[in-house]
Amino acid sequence: DAGITQSPRHKVTETGTPVTLRCHQTENHRYMYWYRQDPGHGLRLIHYSYGVKDTDKGEVSDGYSVSRSKTEDFLLTLESATSSQTSVYFCAISESGGLQETQYFGPGTRLLVL
Amino acid sequence: DAKTTQPPSMDCAEGRAANLPCNHSTISGNEYVYWYRQIHSQGPQYIIHGLKNNETNEMASLIITEDRKSSTLILPHATLRDTAVYYCIVRVALSDMRFGAGTRLTVKP
Numbered sequence: 500d501a502g503i504t505q506s507p508r509h510k511v512t513e514t515g516t517p518v519t520l521r522c523h524q525t526e527n528h529r530y531m532y533w534y535r536q537d538p539g540h541g542l543r544l545i546h547y548s549y550g551v552k553d554t555d556k557g558e559v560s561d562g563y564s565v566s567r568s569k570t571e572d573f574l575l576t577l578e579s580a581t582s583s584q585t586s587v588y589f590c591a592i593s594e595s596g597g598l599q600e601t602q603y604f605g606p607g608t609r610l611l612v613l
Numbered sequence: 614d615a616k617t618t619q620p621p622s623m624d625c626a627e628g629r630a631a632n633l634p635c636n637h638s639t640i641s642g643n644e645y646v647y648w649y650r651q652i653h654s655q656g657p658q659y660i661i662h663g664l665k666n667n668e669t670n671e672m673a674s675l676i677i678t679e680d681r682k683s684s685t686l687i688l689p690h691a692t693l694r695d696t697a698v699y700y701c702i703v704r705v706a707l708s709d710m711r712f713g714a715g716t717r718l719t720v721k722p
Contacts, residue, residue: 601662
């Protein structure tokens with residue numbers, strides 16, 4: 500299994516509070532991704548990074564920001580959490596962004612916004 | 614962009630081959646077909662991927678039709694631990710993989 504950890508694994512927070520999720524990899528892969536998974540929607544891409552300090556938006560980026568100051572860490576921040584952001588969040592990594600490049604996923608973070 | 618269609622659920626007897634179909638009739642020439650699975654609420658697990666040719670690895674085989682409009686994932690000897698949701702995905706962009714609803718495979722003793 501790819502060396503990917505996510506923290507925290509579970510979190511309960513209140514509407515309006517900031518939340519930061521962390522993804523850490525030990526594979527030295529260039530690309531990192533944040534997805535959310537909701538019933539009926541499959542996995543949807545939030546943001547991705549193609550290098551240190553290089554990030555771009557995905558399909559559902561509104562309300563989220565990201566940062567990558569080191570190759571191994573990719574942070575996802577909910578500036579002001581809303582109930583619609585209750586979801587399971589998955590981090591993924593890949594060596595490059597090519598269509599033939601496999602993405603490997605972390606164990607996920609369950610976030611509940613009350 | 615290419616979309617995939619999979620049956621919502623399938624059953625398979627333990628020890629038998631599980632054949633999971635996927636339709637991707639609008640796939641473009643340079644788009645890869647990927648298969649992942651998700652066991653309970655764990656992170657998606659990579660299984661196999663291919664472009665045109667059939668592929669095999671230690672987990673499964675992938676059969677892609679000559680016109681590339683459909684594919685089949687084959688688990689040669691299904692076990693109870695293969696019970697999971699299986700996703701067929703077509704890469705539509707360099708940094709995006711769109712997971713649909715998948716097929717819930719139940720392996721029965």
